[in-house]
Amino acid sequence: xxxxxxxxxxIAGMGGRVGLKxxxxxxxxxxxxxxxxxxxxxxxxxxxxxxxxxxxxxxLNLLTCPRLMGECEAxxxxxxxxxxxxxxxERTTAEDTKTAVRLMIKRAVNLLVFVGGDxxxxxxxxxxxxxxxxxxLGVPSGVKMYSGVFAANPSDAxxxxxxxxxxxxxxxxxxxxxxxxxxxxxxxxxxxxYGYLKGPYVPLRLVGSKHVTSETLEESENQLAIAQFVVExxxxxxxxxxxxxxxxxxxxxxxxxxxxVLGVDLYRGGSLLKDVDEKTILREIKNHKKVWIIVSPxxxxxxxxxxGNQQISPEVIKAVGRERIIVLATKGxxxxxxxxxxRVDTGDPEVDEMLRGYLKVITDYREWRMMKVQ
Numbered sequence: 001x002x003x004x005x006x007x008x009x010x011i012a013g014m015g016g017r018v019g020l021k022x023x024x025x026x027x028x029x030x031x032x033x034x035x036x037x038x039x040x041x042x043x044x045x046x047x048x049x050x051x052x053x054x055x056x057x058x059x060l061n062l063l064t065c066p067r068l069m070g071e072c073e074a075x076x077x078x079x080x081x082x083x084x085x086x087x088x089x090e091r092t093t094a095e096d097t098k099t100a101v102r103l104m105i106k107r108a109v110n111l112l113v114f115v116g117g118d119x120x121x122x123x124x125x126x127x128x129x130x131x132x133x134x135x136x137l138g139v140p141s142g143v144k145m146y147s148g149v150f151a152a153n154p155s156d157a158x159x160x161x162x163x164x165x166x167x168x169x170x171x172x173x174x175x176x177x178x179x180x181x182x183x184x185x186x187x188x189x190x191x192x193x194y195g196y197l198k199g200p201y202v203p204l205r206l207v208g209s210k211h212v213t214s215e216t217l218e219e220s221e222n223q224l225a226i227a228q229f230v231v232e233x234x235x236x237x238x239x240x241x242x243x244x245x246x247x248x249x250x251x252x253x254x255x256x257x258x259x260x261v262l263g264v265d266l267y268r269g270g271s272l273l274k275d276v277d278e279k280t281i282l283r284e285i286k287n288h289k290k291v292w293i294i295v296s297p298x299x300x301x302x303x304x305x306x307x308g309n310q311q312i313s314p315e316v317i318k319a320v321g322r323e324r325i326i327v328l329a330t331k332g333x334x335x336x337x338x339x340x341x342x343r344v345d346t347g348d349p350e351v352d353e354m355l356r357g358y359l360k361v362i363t364d365y366r367e368w369r370m371m372k373v374q
């Protein structure tokens with residue numbers, strides 16, 4: 001029997017679609033005011049249901065937290081679970097997560113699975129520095145998830161648990177990254193290594209931590225060549241959804257507009273609508289046939305959708321269509337992809353399946369290659 005600790009951060013990821021890039025500090029209230037909906041409960045249920053599909057329930061002793069921190073999700077998934085004797089209020093905090101970690105370590109869990117983002121991973125690391133360490137696995141549900149403890153998606157997380165039960169997973173030190181969300185919202189990426197958590201490692205199931213691309217002359221020239229090609233091919237009557245990243249920003253620079261580096265923007269006819277959310281994108285592209293999405297994968301992870309660009313939601317992707325997604329990646333970024341493939345985790349299995357297969361990736365001026373998306 002595997003004694004599995006299960007923690008859900010019910011507010012993780014709520015800032016994504018509404019364009020807030022996180023829920024730290026006062027951002028949660030703003031996210032709620034903008035109509036943000038919980039993400040983690042659905043991801044948690046998806047993970048637990050996949051465990052049942054794999055036939056793992058008889059091999060697990062599930063220990064979880066009260067109410068929306070795990071108990072409700074376990075009930076919805078039809079999973080029998082023991083609930084920790086701790087008080088959880090309607091609005092959970094980082095201290096609730098830390099308390100749960102301490103209690104679970106006292107109860108000798110063999111593996112701790114959490115549903116959340118980078119902030120949740122940091123809270124768990126803080127608690128383990130005091131209470132002791134057990135292997136940790138993250139089910140991605142935040143906005144960015146730059147740390148290396150996360151599975152690619154809830155289904156892969158369940159399969160990692162299966163590998164642990166079958167003793168087919170090694171244990172490694174995995175990076176926990178510290179992101180300054182206030183700086184992130186001001187369009188500045190401030191990222192540092194916060195520490196390490198031990199976690200189960202199964203090749204191709206974990207996405208690894210984000211790699212920040214070095215601003216070398218060669219990299220910059222490659223980005224510029226890509227941007228020149230893209231601009232030459234753009235339809236003057238089209239609407240372009242511009243994803244985050246320095247490569248996409250090079251496109252905007254050549255167009256003469258001041259794009260955000262870390263946000264999603266809309267370009268049309270020489271003008272730019274900056275830092276838009278999902279609702280704005282859907283409103284602006286409604287009834288327009290000439291709409292394209294321009295994105296670049298996250299360095300090392302290879303994530304195209306579902307990390308840091310949740311404003312480009314499944315609904316937006318379906319409205320635009322797979323054939324009008326333009327993917328940009330420098331040769332250096334492609335060489336550094338951990339798994340050699342691109343990934344998607346939109347939160348909608350149907351859209352993820354639609355995106356899988358092979359996509360054309362622009363790698364230089366009038367150069368591209370076909371890359372597998374999984």
